[in-house]
Amino acid sequence: MRPENNHRIERVIGNNVILVKELGSDREYVLLGKGIGFGTKAPGFIDAKDPRIEKRFRLDDRDQLTQYRSLLEDVYPEVIVISEQIIEQIQSQFTTPINNKVYFALPSHIQFAIHRLRNGMDIVNPFLYETKMFFPMEYDIAKKAADLIRNKFLIDVPEDEVGFLTYHVHSAVTNVPVGQLVKFSNLINEMVETIEMYRSIRIPKESMDYVRLVTHLRFSLERVTQKKVVSNPFLKQMKKQYKEEYKLALELAEVMKHHLQTEIPEDEVGFLVMHLYRLFQVFTS
Secondary structure, eight states: OOGGGEEEEEEEEETTEEEEEETTTOOEEEEEOTTTTTTOOSSEEEETTOTTOOEEEEOOSHHHHHHHHHHHHHSOHHHHHHHHHHHHHHHHHOOSOOOTTHHHHHHHHHHHHHHHHHTTOOOOOTTHHHHHHHOHHHHHHHHHHHHHHHHHHTOOOOHHHHHHHHHHHHHHHHOOOHHHHHHHHHHHHHHHHHHHHHHTOOOOTTSHHHHHHHHHHHHHHHHHHTTOOOOOTTHHHHHHHOHHHHHHHHHHHHHHHHHHTSOOOHHHHHHHHHHHHHHHHHHHO
16 A cells, blocks of 8 residues: 555544544544444554545644643543443434534543542533433433443433433534523523513423423524524514513513623514513413
8 A cells, every 4th residue: 555545543442432643644533434443453554545544533622632632631431432332323313414523522521421420519400301302312312421420330310411411412413502502501491581571480391381382482593593584574563562572582682692792683572572471371361
């Protein structure tokens, strides 16, 4: 094989992931592929056109390279194995391509979760109910992932942690960063609390009214972040007819604006008015 077609194997991360350096340039790559690391040892060589290579990405960002090398040094080999098993489950359940970042984010998260659980630190997930509701398939995979962690490391994995694992599963198939999922969940909670305080009510989480409300709020956040403006033909009418709801909708829009750092279209405010009106009919009847 010609030298320019070869990579020197720097580290076997798992059965499906290896870290290599390109001969002649010393550029470092992560190679992903079914069984690519099985029976492979470092130092060694692999052809750049090896048919087992499914994905490759270059670690040319110095911060990313430092972070990844640190991950390789700190993470238990068993965590890498479990992460690969979880990723394989994700791939078997979803047809969308896997986001490469899951190969970094998932083992890092699992490693930290194990550390916290072994040291008696509480894992509290205030978004668990909404997570189970919005991402049922991902949650089912996360439960199986928790079983793998529990059996391998002989630790109790609480349901709150299953919720956080769910975010990583969802992020792997949507390319939505885990941080944004947490941000959305936190923002929705704040908006619900704003509604409850404004009307001095409590919306039971187990009720369909709560499910409808948080579903509408999540769709609203997605439209705003994706810059999708949907025309609301009833906006002027609602501003006149539902003044209290409109006032509250403006408050919610300010909360969204503060967290998302973007302007909220007035048409979107109008949709909030519609959902608030429907919700308040339940509490006034």
